Amino acid sequence: MSKRDKEDRKDVLALLEDVADYDQTPEEAQQELVDDGVNVSAFLSQVQQAIDQQKKEDRLAWKREAEKNRQAFSRSTDVTLRFASMSHAQLHAAASQYANEVHFKNLEKQTDDDLRTLLADRARLEEMGKK
């Protein structure tokens, strides 16, 4: 039992909390609620609305995440200069490190500028990943 559970146990009538936990069929539960004067139909509409809203938010979560990443990327430092003085062979060797993640159709045919952009973007993403 956690410290918090123990503290809860000291609360008034806490011993009865588990009495309140018993198995019920949906029909029994509905009858209990109706007997207590609960408007079950209104409650079920409220639940359905909340679930629909949650599903919508979940569907759009990728969009928010993508926007957050885009903003973080634009805030990160441009490190193109780090690769400015590299030769074509050096750029090619550096880009080859990412062979598993980056798939150039014709890596050997890429221009030096393309490779510099690729390496600079990778460096920025790695930098962001560390934060």
Add this chain to the structure above:
Amino acid sequence: MASSKGVRPDASSSRTIDINDAKELQGLSVRLLAFARRRAAVKRWWLGSAGALAKGHTVQDIVCKAMTSLFGGSRKWDRASQPDPWAHLKSVVNSLLSNLARSKENRVYGRDIDDEAAVAPATPESELLMAEEEERLERRRERAYSLLQDEVLAAGDSALLALHDLILAEDIHKPQELATRLEKPVNEVNNLKKRFWRICRRVLDILEKEERKANE
């Protein structure tokens, strides 16, 4: 986005629950509301009744929040760690109710003071108020348990009395353990608990009436 499709075991009835089935979802919702109302009724609320909790929340709000957790949000259902959606829902409701019951807004005394004052050293007045509140709660607890015992004795059911003693005197709550001690199958213990809860409700109602009268 993780798929919300899922057929999971329902521990309470040894069958499966499909959270994408509208009827199943409604069944879960009403069972959870009934469960949450009972759990809330046992807790102490500043506003005095289980319908209105703290921070402007109602039990229905809590259940809605829990139900949405099956599909996303900060308390999203983790099927790997808890395959049973019903167990997950009960745990979310328990946690939300517990947080509200322990919130500053639900304090009986000192609830109007700001956060800075809340961490200030206790004054003789605040200590006196705290002691009075503790004393009041102790009296309420004693009154509740005494009423419960009277009601259970009046019911004249030895199994119910045995359940009462195991829960209140020995603090035993697990259905399997209760079943072993009572030498009854778990489903019979479940029915006994239902009857015991009805007595608890009567006692809670009596307490509420008495408190209202005392505050008049």
